[in-house]
Amino acid sequence: MPLSHQDQVSLLKDILSNQQSDAYGSISECEQVERLVKSLMVNTEINHNVKTVLEEIYRYSQDGINASSLDAHITAHKNQLSGWVDDIDQLS
Template sequence: MPLSHGDQVTLLKDILNNHQTDCCGSVAECEQLERLVKSLMVNTQVDQNVKNILQEVYQYSQHGVGTADLDQHILSNQENLSNWVSDIGQFS
């Protein structure tokens, strides 16, 4: 059963929030972020402001998949993570 738009946004925010609070994550989570972003980007219900944020999240997740030190990547993006969760919550 596919996830609804609301479920996808909730999952996206949960993963980002976990990265922000735990200061660590997994490559699988970054790959999940990529899949969620791709799905949300083609959804016409998604606000354009959220799509701009999703572009940033996609780049973050791509760098996360390719980095040798994922925890450091997450740590260096703490402010972005906090902002993304907050901003997505305002528009969703």
């Protein structure tokens, strides 16, 4: 059963919040973030400004997958992660 729009938003916020607070993550989390963002991006009801944030999150997850140190990548984006979580609240 596919996740609802609200479930996708909640899951995305949870993953980003956990990475921000723990300064830790996994490649599979980054891959999940990519899938969630792709799914949300095709939603025609999403505000254009939020799509810009989703594009930033997508690039962050791609860079995280390819980073030599994912933990260092997450730490370097700690402030952005916090801002993104706040921005995602606009989706809710």
